[in-house]
Every structure is written in C-alpha cells, then in structure tokens.
Amino acid sequence: MSDLNAYRASARAFLETMDAKYGRDARAGNTVEQDLALGRVYMAAKYDAGFGGINWPVDMGGQGLTHLHKIAFDGEEMQFGMPVGFFGISLGMPVPILMHYCEDKAFVKERVVKALRGEEIWCQMFSEPSGGSDLAALRTKVEPDGNGWKMNGQKIWTSWAQYCDYGVIVTRSDPTVAKHKGLTYFWIDMKAKGVDVRPIKLAGGDSHVNEVFFDDVRVEDSQRLGAVGAGFAVSLHTLMIERYIATDSGGFGPHLDEFVKLAKETDLNGRPAIEDGRMRSAIARNHAMRAGLDSITARAFAMMMAGMQPGPEGSLQKLVAVRSRQKLSELAMDMRGNQGLAFDEHAFVKTDWGTSWLNAPTGRIAGGSDEVLLNTIAEKILGLPQDHRPDKGIPFNAIPA
Amino acid sequence: MSILYDEGQQAIATESRRVLDARTSKDRLLKLLEQVGECDQPFWDTAVEQGWTALAIPEEYGGLGLGLTELGLVAQACGAATSGAPFLTGGYGLAQALVQGSDAALASEWLPKLASGEAIGSVAFAEGNAVLPPVPAVTFADGKLTGVKPAVAGGLKADLALVWASCAGELALVVVELANASRSAVDSYDNSRLYADLAFADTPAKLIALGDAARALALDVLARMAVVTAHEQVGGAEALLYVARDYAVTRKAFGQLIGAFQSIKHRIAEMYGLVEVARANCIHAAAQEGTSEFLLAAADARISATEAYDTNARDCIQIHGGIGVTWELGLHLHMRRARSLAVECGNLLFWEDVLVNELSGEKA
Numbered sequence A: 001m002s003d004l005n006a007y008r009a010s011a012r013a014f015l016e017t018m019d020a021k022y023g024r025d026a027r028a029g030n031t032v033e034q035d036l037a038l039g040r041v042y043m044a045a046k047y048d049a050g051f052g053g054i055n056w057p058v059d060m061g062g063q064g065l066t067h068l069h070k071i072a073f074d075g076e077e078m079q080f081g082m083p084v085g086f087f088g089i090s091l092g093m094p095v096p097i098l099m100h101y102c103e104d105k106a107f108v109k110e111r112v113v114k115a116l117r118g119e120e121i122w123c124q125m126f127s128e129p130s131g132g133s134d135l136a137a138l139r140t141k142v143e144p145d146g147n148g149w150k151m152n153g154q155k156i157w158t159s160w161a162q163y164c165d166y167g168v169i170v171t172r173s174d175p176t177v178a179k180h181k182g183l184t185y186f187w188i189d190m191k192a193k194g195v196d197v198r199p200i201k202l203a204g205g206d207s208h209v210n211e212v213f214f215d216d217v218r219v220e221d222s223q224r225l226g227a228v229g230a231g232f233a234v235s236l237h238t239l240m241i242e243r244y245i246a247t248d249s250g251g252f253g254p255h256l257d258e259f260v261k262l263a264k265e266t267d268l269n270g271r272p273a274i275e276d277g278r279m280r281s282a283i284a285r286n287h288a289m290r291a292g293l294d295s296i297t298a299r300a301f302a303m304m305m306a307g308m309q310p311g312p313e314g315s316l317q318k319l320v321a322v323r324s325r326q327k328l329s330e331l332a333m334d335m336r337g338n339q340g341l342a343f344d345e346h347a348f349v350k351t352d353w354g355t356s357w358l359n360a361p362t363g364r365i366a367g368g369s370d371e372v373l374l375n376t377i378a379e380k381i382l383g384l385p386q387d388h389r390p391d392k393g394i395p396f397n398a399i400p401a
Numbered sequence B: 001m002s003i004l005y006d007e008g009q010q011a012i013a014t015e016s017r018r019v020l021d022a023r024t025s026k027d028r029l030l031k032l033l034e035q036v037g038e039c040d041q042p043f044w045d046t047a048v049e050q051g052w053t054a055l056a057i058p059e060e061y062g063g064l065g066l067g068l069t070e071l072g073l074v075a076q077a078c079g080a081a082t083s084g085a086p087f088l089t090g091g092y093g094l095a096q097a098l099v100q101g102s103d104a105a106l107a108s109e110w111l112p113k114l115a116s117g118e119a120i121g122s123v124a125f126a127e128g129n130a131v132l133p134p135v136p137a138v139t140f141a142d143g144k145l146t147g148v149k150p151a152v153a154g155g156l157k158a159d160l161a162l163v164w165a166s167c168a169g170e171l172a173l174v175v176v177e178l179a180n181a182s183r184s185a186v187d188s189y190d191n192s193r194l195y196a197d198l199a200f201a202d203t204p205a206k207l208i209a210l211g212d213a214a215r216a217l218a219l220d221v222l223a224r225m226a227v228v229t230a231h232e233q234v235g236g237a238e239a240l241l242y243v244a245r246d247y248a249v250t251r252k253a254f255g256q257l258i259g260a261f262q263s264i265k266h267r268i269a270e271m272y273g274l275v276e277v278a279r280a281n282c283i284h285a286a287a288q289e290g291t292s293e294f295l296l297a298a299a300d301a302r303i304s305a306t307e308a309y310d311t312n313a314r315d316c317i318q319i320h321g322g323i324g325v326t327w328e329l330g331l332h333l334h335m336r337r338a339r340s341l342a343v344e345c346g347n348l349l350f351w352e353d354v355l356v357n358e359l360s361g362e363k364a
Helices: A002-022 A032-048 A067-078 A085-092 A094-101 A105-116 A231-241 A256-265 A277-305 A312-340 A353-365 A370-381 B007-023 B026-033 B041-049 B068-080 B087-100 B104-116 B212-248 B262-287 B294-325 B331-343 B348-360
Strands: A122-125 A141-145 A148-159 A166-172 A183-189 A195-200 A209-220 B121-124 B139-141 B144-152 B160-167 B170-177 B182-185 B196-210
Touching: A002 A032, A002 A067, A032 A085, A032 A105, A067 A277, A085 A094, A085 A105, A085 A122, A094 A105, A094 A122, A094 A166, A094 A183, A094 A231, A122 A148, A141 A166, A148 A166, A148 A183, A148 A195, A166 A231, A183 A209, A183 A231, A256 A277, A256 A312, A256 B348, A277 A312, A277 B262, A277 B294, A277 B348, A312 A353, A312 A370, A312 B262, A370 B262, B007 B041, B007 B068, B026 B331, B041 B087, B068 B087, B068 B212, B068 B262, B087 B104, B087 B121, B087 B160, B087 B170, B087 B196, B087 B212, B121 B144, B144 B160, B160 B196, B160 B212, B170 B212, B196 B212, B212 B262, B212 B294, B212 B331, B262 B294, B294 B331, B294 B348
Parallel strands: A122 A166, B121 B160, B139 B160
Antiparallel strands: A141 A148, A148 A209, A166 A183, A195 A209, B139 B144, B144 B196, B160 B170, B170 B196, B182 B196
C-alpha cells in the first residue's frame, strides 16, 4: 500500500506541474481542435515524464507497473480535467487488443508509442445502425479478395473517428452461420481508400461520434486480429480489458459538494435552499448511494491488492451513478430557476449542471445502456434466464429482417 | 480497519448463518405476530449460547472485545432469518454507553451481565417522531426519573434501559432498572419486537452523561446501533433478493419462466443493486468505528439499508403475485420487519438530516 501511496503522491506532484498549462482552467473556451492539439502536447509530456502506458510492458514502450498503479494515476488525473478524452478509447481498448493479437511486434511497438504520445489515435468500430446493444446483429461484411479482404458497410457512434489514424473493427465474414459465429476482427487504416467518416451532431451540440462508411475497402489478411470466425470472442475480450477502470460515483458529472455549495448559496422561499427538506433528502440519498459505490470501488481495489478477484458488484457503477446524476442535475437546475436557463456550450460536464443534464442521456446509453446492464446483472450474476431470442441458432442470412 | 473480512470474520458470518438456518422456524415466527408480549425464546437462547451478546463488549468486562464489523455480520444473519427477539442491538447500545459513560461502578456491575446474557438491555431515546428530542418529556432530577418513553423496542422484557432525559434545563443520559418502572405492551404489527411504553414515576436512575457530553454520547450510541441495524436490514434485503430470484427461475407464465420477462428480471437486478450499495456502506461504516467519519458513514449505511429493505420487501412480494401476500408464505414477516427496523433507532427523516448537517458543516 505504501508503494502505491508514494506512487499516487508522485503522480499528483507531476499533475500539479501540468495543471496551469493543461488543466480545466487552461482549457476553458478552447475549440475542439485547440483542445485536441493541447491534448497531444500533454500526452507527449506525460509520456516523457514516465506516466504513459503505466501498466503496459516495458518492451512495448510502457512502464511495466501494475493495473493498480494505472487506476491510481487515472483517479488523480481525473480531478484536474486534463484534455485526455480524445485518447481514452484509443488507449483503453484498440491498442491493447493490437498488442495482444497482432504478430508484427515492430509495427505494434511503433503504434503503441505513437498512441501513448498522442501522435496517433485509434477508434473502435462495433455499433451499427442495425445493432447497438445487439452487437452480433452487425451487417458490415468482408469477402475474400485475392490474398486479403474487401470490406463494405457502415458503422455508427464511433467516438473521435474524425481524428483517428487507425481503428479496430468487427465484421461479418460468413452470413451462413449463426450470428455470433460468422464474425471476424481486423485493424484498419482510417485514411484508407473507401473509408468515409461523417460526424454526427449530438443533443449537447458537440460531434464527438461519427458514422463511418466502407466502400470496397481493401484489408490485408495480416490486419486480421484473431482467427476467421472468432470476431465475437475478440470483441468480448476488447470489452473486458477495461473492466476495472477508475470510476466516478458522481456519474462523470459534478461532485455532490457542488450541489451542497449551490444549496447553501441559493435562497429558496426566503431561506437557504440547504434548509429545504426536498433538497436535504436529495442530498442525503445521493450521498448514501455514492458513498456505497465508492466503498465498492475501495473494496475492489483492496481485493486486487491482496491478489483476489473483485466481486461482480463493480458492474453497478455506471448504471447507478449516471442515471442519478441525470436527476440531480435536473434538481440543481430547478433550484436555480430561470437563472439556470442560460447555457454555455463549452462548459465542463463536471462543473456545470446544465451541461451535465444535457449530456447525461449519452452516458446512460453509451458503453452498455441501463437496460443492457440490468440484463447482464440479472443473467450473469443472479442466474436469471435470457430474454426470448427468436434469432438464436439460426443462420444470420435466414433471420427475418 | 480493513474493509476486507478476515478469516475469523468470515467464520462468524458463516457460522451465525448456519446456526440460524438450522434453528429458525417460520411457523414459530408467524405465531408470534398474533401474540403480544412474546418473543422467539429459541432465537435468544441461541444468541446467548453463541456468545453474540458478548461479542462487542470489552474483555475486561467479560466480553470478547470484538467490534462493529463482527457484530454487524451476526446482525446480517439475524436479519436474513427475521430474528425473533430485539435485544442484540439495544444491548449493544446500552453496553457502549456504559463503557463510554462516567459511572465506572455501574459499568462493572452490568457489563458482565449483559455479556453473559444474564441481563437484557434496551435503549429509550425517541418520543414520537423526535428520535433525539431536543427537550425530552422524560425528566431526571435527584437520582430519579419521571415520564413516559413510548414504544421502546425490547422494553417489555429488558432489565435495564438507557434513557434520554431532561435534567434541570440540560440533556442527560441515565441508566434505569426497569424492574422499578411500569410497562405496558404495545400491540404492534411486529409483536416479537416487544414494544412497551415505559412509565417512570420517581424511578431510581443513574446519570452517566450530562449536557454536550450526553448529546455526543447519545448520537454515538445511536450511530452504532444504526450500523448494527443497517447490517440486519441488509441481511433481510439480501434474503428477499434470493427468494425473489428463486421464484422467478421456477414459476412459469405464458409458457416461460417469469424471470425471462424484463419487468421481473430488471426489478430483481435493481434489488441486487440496492443490497450491494447498502452492504458496501455497512462494511465501510463498521470499519470507521471510532473515527471522525463515523457519523457520516453510519448515516450512509442506515439510509441505504432502509431503502434496500423496504424496497426489496415491496418488490419481492410484487414478483410473487397473489401467493406473496398470503400469511402462509410469510413474506410479510420481512415486510413488517423492514418497517419496524426502519423506525427503530431513527427513521429516514432523522438520518437524512444528520447526514446533511454533517456535510454542510452544521451541528446535528
């Protein structure tokens, strides 16, 4: 524990030296492009200081430390609001999967270091118009083409694809077998001929997700990750890599202290809102819930340090935290009345209730919707039966559209 | 204190659950609902025999010198079994007050008896919805106690009570022998809790804390009891989760298991979430015993555990449909207990206020 505490302290000391140049205040008012440029410089500085690829192997350009060191660093970094959002998915899933499955190690190492330094960004292309929660319903197809493959179709909700250099993708290579069985996984060059990225403007006004179209895109067989037909297993592996990440019981919105502060400062019916029973109840319920999630995290952390496998209750974090953040944001806006009608599109989600509210639905859908998470808890933890699945065991091309 | 249970603690959890599984009788508990003045004696005999009364009493007073974590694990097992007697939590609260209070002779006299189960303790703070009344109606003067404490859990059979009282314009914590008080049973929806109105008329009592010290001690005792109760609530809520799950994987409707319907499976998944959040808060609170964070942690545990038990009682019955409301199936044992525990040692309204006061820097 002392080693980890010392590491956390050194991480904090480093982050404090970076704060003035890259932290939340420094980023205020940046356009997305300015923020991305700033983020690339920060990533390089972080790498040079020895905080890039913390839990990745040294021979791949990482630091060779444990997963716990990574969580410790991320927990500290999150508090500074550094411009790292562009690189989260890239380093979280596609690059680790490349390290695991790609056999050309010299190529991999070059990609890893460039990704860690923010010079290259990777995206992950899973969801399609015909399948978000139902991943295996995907239709983007690959066909043998000489000694390689030809790809056609469309992906959607691909984060940061417009800025990406590479991506990982799961496609249908055999429509004549059951839907989970005919999938194959590749990495692709996002600048390749036939790849067309079109940003989607979201409710909050930003465009961090995209549609990606593939029109006869040439893919070499050396770009395949895992066996032909093993794409679903590689996809699940991808989703499992970041199973234990730095969580936020505030649902990635404002800290409850912000709500308490607002309630103390706001006059409601001639007295501070903090004295209003409705506000008090909301504060107390949210605190109890968040404290429980924090304790689950602390326990998972302690178990990992003791070499044990954390319990499945960690899967509650996003489900419980984000939906409650959504309601608390509404209440904060109610508390402000018409003073809360003003809206700043560039405000930060962790400090602004309006922004937190407007972006909360994304959090409840992306990375597993509330409903899918509830299904997973019910089926995997509690042993309840699967939903009725009429397409089960039927060849993909025989499933009624 | 660690938030991972060690081997000894795990053994306490397993053993207490095993013993109660073997000795609890639903039929016996159901009968008690319709009898005023009776509790489940086999349960209490088990508690004494297993040393649960001695668990959290210091060794110098004949106890085992363990803490809230261990007592909490036993309480969790009791909650799962809808235990048939209310003395464990009250006895613990009284013992803590004696340990921390100013009367060493009184502590030496009673703590060994509480540890051995020879004496039964209870705690009488609340008057109506005032959990810790700012001006208690019960008064203490010249070594004597006067007034009525309504519906004290375990009050009907306890030998000794810790009482929150007024004392010449100040607040006081006093200890009174109930042999000298008059008690009248409350016919309740959860009769094995042995609720009694305790009436004192110049009843001899001993002061153990006065003024600010009394208030601080009372709040600490209440917080400790709340953490024990929260564990008991988690035990009940968890039992209901698995009763609901087991029913959903055996009962069929419309040609399939009802657990395949999302309205049912999501409800059960939500029950799981409530249990795990409350459990995590309980583990954290027990580990914070004696620190400056304890009151806040106790409030978190109490609020989440009350929500978990009430909700799971409601939803477990709902998932069962008609059979769920029958006397015979007995889910109402949990539903009743969820409410009696929700009110004993401070309702949600009280703990929400305690929590917000702690957060906003105001005094509780």
